[in-house]
Amino acid sequence: MNLSFPPKEVIAEMTAKMLLEIEAVRFRSDEPFRFTSGWASPVYIDCRKLISYPRLRQTIIDFGAATILRSIGFESIDAIAGGETAGIPYAAWLSDRLMLPMQYVRKKPKGFGRTAQIEGDLTEGTKILLVEDLTTDGRSKVNFCNALRNAGVSVSHTFVVFYYNIFPHTKTMLAENNIEMLELATWWDVLAVTKQSNYFDSNTIDEVEKFLNNPIEWSAAHGGASSFGDMA
């Protein structure tokens, strides 16, 4: 393993640049997207596109490994678990890079028993790092962690390439479930890079900034959820 530990800010900016370069970022205010939880949004990101770019994904995995080792430690996790579906390739590459066993967690149980949601060998009591491509509001992380914990393992951290970082309750909810999240970049990093470049016109960037600053108001005005209570 040959790792360097660039500053967090450099990792965030480079990750944002890479996502923009491969057009994984979509800004669209005329016909917004609707998130899983019902929020209307002018932004969408497809981190799965990274899997098709070996040089980029290798860098992302380098950043991921550095972030994990710097934040959690070298010997603090025993295995990596990917969340179905998009978390699986990232978990595979990270487990390879960190020389750790890997499992993956299904969204729904298949079959019966405590490990019906888990694929791969799982030793009770091991410390697992959950890996996914991104976090929007954090709910899938809680579901995956619960599935792993029900199977008898310990999960205290999750790693994602991208975190929306626009819903204030996300990190609180994760903390309430004893999950700490590590991420490489957020929408704020993408916004900062787009302002310095010509990926999008200024009107689009203004609209995206309005959304990022007040996602509730923007969503309500565009036919989406209007409060966190709507997501209960």
Next chain:
Amino acid sequence: MFEDLVKTLELHNYGVRAYEQFAQLCYKAVAEQPDYATHYLVLSVFAERFVSAYDESPLTVGEANTQKERILGWIEKLEESLKKNQEEQIKLLNSVSRDFLYI
């Protein structure tokens, strides 16, 4: 009969989670209202197909609204059909089933 299903979709703003909850309510109703099991099963199929189609893919507000009108339209027709004879109900269930294959 389907008010709770519609409320769930509204509460969760017709996103993927709304349809996940919708499907769960349908499964529960199949057990609790066996005389209308087929109605609920058919509705659950639509919800499952919606979740499968959009769970990890971008869903635009326009497409969400199209699917919303579609499911609400069929729910209204199913509700009306309950006042008719069984033959009419089966005819409608067949139409809904055919339509739900395409999402």
